[in-house]
Amino acid sequence: MLPAERTEAPSLAGFSPANFAIVMATGVLGVDAYQQHYEGLGRVLLVVALLAWAAVAAMNVGRLARYRDRMLEDLRSHQRAPGFLTAVAGTSVLGSLWLLLGWNGEVGALLDAIAALLWVALTYGILIALTVQRDKPLLAAGISGSWLLLVVATQSIAVLTVLLAATAQQPVRLTLNFAALAMWLCGGMVYVWLISLIFYRYAFLRFEPGDLAPTYWINMGAMAISALAGALLVAHAPGAPFLSGLLPVLAGGSLLYWAVGTWWIPLLAGLAIWRYLHHRYPLHYDVGYWGAVFPLGMYSAATHQVSVALGLRFLAPVARGFFYVAAAAWLLTAFGLLRQLWQAGAAAVDGSR
Template sequence: MPGPSHASRATHHPSHRASHRAPRSPLGAWWAQRPPAAGAAVMATGIVSVGLHLTGYETLSRIALALAGVAWVGLAADFAVRLLWERARWVAEAETPGALTAVAATTVLGTRLSLLGWQSLAEALLALSALLWPVLIVLVMGHWKRRMPGAVFLACVATQGLAVLGATLAAAESTAWLAHTALVLFWLGLVLYGLALARFDLRQVTTGAGDHWVAGGAMAISALAGAKLIAADSARLYLWNVDDRGVLRAVTVALLALDLAWYAVLLVAEVVRPRLRYDVRRWATVFPMGMTSAATLSVAAALDVPWLRTPGQVLLWMAVAAWLAVAAGAVGAARTGVRTLRSTAPR
């Protein structure tokens, strides 16, 4: 996540001097300070919407989808403004792991829209995320270091997000090449998980500010991708032979088991070392919780394991409770931030 030094360097860029001539409202000034990791709020809200849809709570799901959509539009507009007129700041932020939330959030939103039947819009979001992914993945991984926070796993999450959306669209539109591309991304995502794990600082499990949960969330979205690939197969497409399907089933089950193990470890760590103060990175806690629920429910359907639905539903309501708590913290932090900026603004 970029610190104040990034922002201060950006203000010396010629493209910024013009923008500083136009005074900003306190709300606009507060929004301008938003870090790239704020994209996790869209990821969290979008996956909660998916989980609510999978359990039949369609009205609540659509409310969450609307919130995610509005937030995505705001963040996308800000992304474009920084790219066009605040290039130095955009580059500085694009080199941080949190930048990959732009890809992940877009794919999560696209997946929910596809489930709603809006395939054209979902395809547009897939195309957009596919264009962003190679640029951001190269910039981010080129600046990896040792002992990184949980955001390092966003390389896996963004890649598996493409696999999930690709497999979802392949099933909706009976498109074999899209499913096969999603399969390649699925395996690549697992490789990236291994690389990220080697850079992850395990001490973050007890000291992290929220994004340490992405270590488990990356497993969860990988399991979801596996379930979507299995579900995309049909007599019409015949994507996988018996051996391929067997490998996919085994890997998907293993990924879900590893995800649930991570979930248990991270939950125990939260009880042992409570971190109750709000931090924007707490959205990166809600996302893995919601993703674990969605993965469990999707694996239950794709592999015909009905008993998994009950734990999937329990995990969903835990994610909803976490979403409400973090949303309350975000509103409080926003009010405080706007109030502070208003009191310090020149009159």
Template sequence: MTIRDLYPGYFALVMATGICSIALGDVGRTRASVGLLVVAVGSFVALCIALGWRIARYPRLVLADLTAPDRAFAFFTIVAASDVLAAEFARDAHRGVAITLAGFGAAVWLALTYTVPIRLILGPRPQPVLAGVNGTWFVWVVGTQSVAVSAAMLDQPAHGQARLTALLAVLMWSVGVVLYLMVATLVLARLLLLEVRPADLTPPYWVTMGATAITVLAAAQILTMPNSPAANATRPVVGGLAVVLWAFGTWLIPLLVIFGVWRHGPSRVRLAYLPALWSIVFPLGMYAVASMHLGKAVQMPIVERIGRAWTIVAVLAWLIVFVSMCRAFLASLLRLRGHRPAAGGRRQEDGGGVPAR
């Protein structure tokens, strides 16, 4: 894949790597956690450079992605990637770095959360928007809840004064819950009203579960925040909905597996590396982290144990997709080298051109 065709949701690589790093840290695998953090930070920097280059070099293509219903919400992976890294740096007491990343994520969220829906509603419609609704729409929810997570983790006691970070965490969590209900309704309507082809059930549909998981994680962070007017007023609702959403997300996992089996089994869609595969790894890692934190917050040890065990599933999925990505990248480099003309000679054309002597 070239810079010109950069997938808008490629920041899911950072999201998946960062959340697996957090999961490993939560189960005591410190060295592995640090290793994945290094990969996540390196990937974030590389993708920011690539996206900046694409915006400068191919602004019309970026604008086309921002106005396409099936791709526009994938840009919210930038928000979630920034906030996942911010959460990890906040946990490791690197507060300055965490605030910078969280601020960047919040600014991007603010720009996208109004620009994308307004363009879809008020812009030209070559076809009904409903036809473009897919799993990437749930990344809007993930980005919103990621802001809530980073705000909650950056919350600090302020000598009895109302803290803006606590208020921001509660407000963003509330907005994220409502957005989940809205997006879930649209996705279900699309699946029931329009034909579903194997190519339509892409990996980002796993974000349906990932959105519930990050909502649960944000709720767990709010439940464990220091006392504040915003947190105290909403804790009963936040705790109850967290358990409900965790149960619903758990129920979704077998359904999503069945969709994948149907797509690659009877429907014979070839299983190959796609950047969208990171949209499967992130929900798996987020489910593990959310389960561990929820179990501690509401004193449900069985939920915490499920999260610790699920970390193995998430890390194995990360390894499989990462190796597949590296192989695909190397294969593309070899293809590019194979198409380059030899030094001092001319490329031999397929149309019967005269070879260089």
């Protein structure tokens, strides 16, 4: 029988830093379920998200302990480094669902603090490491939709912080709302910088079916979570006087972000048809597909919140429709993950005989 480390090592060594996207996708689907009055399903998804968070965190700790050089190599990679930011967004989305379901607010505050610390360490650590590199890839090889995780991570903290502020007393509430507003504004500016490069890569550089990674759906998801954060700030403005003075900016910005996110959907859907139907690109499970599930769920959550905060009730059926689309995408992706795990386990058993 082979030693355990010989069967486990390859998967742990190559463990993707983007695996917290499983938590992101599961958590936001739980938020959708809560919004659509399926609270029982939301609770189940919270438990699944908690288990996934613990499992992925343990795998990352194990990888850091045994394959530190591989992890540092990923942190210096333009393609893989942004995936580490899924840890920030996954933790924040988990905390948001926790608070929405009315569970212990202290745990929500703890998750917010963990996410904020991860955001500071990873955002600036990754950007500094990539900036000071002497050898850098060409734009076509270095940029992808995963770079917009910088925006998603930032806005996810804005969402959790404004939800946490609603449970706090003054002057803590004022501080939290100000922090949420600052993160919302910063996230919007970072999106402008990054989407310019991504759009240039789309339109002016050679683009093959293999280049269209599922993470390009984050083009839309980053706008959706920005709209959600803005709409939550609008909804909580009555409890924060300085936010009330900014209501036109908050409402207009939220609607702008929602409209831009909506604009992306037909384009991304058309490119997916071009990739999978026209070019018959093979469809195999990859962690990147969670990066496509998350934007679909986030668009549902954002559309619901925009419809409530801005009084646009005619958008409610859109939010409900995308909830079912996101749920179907989650089930398919989860099936792919379980199938891969089953095959890996079977191969390990066969190899040990």
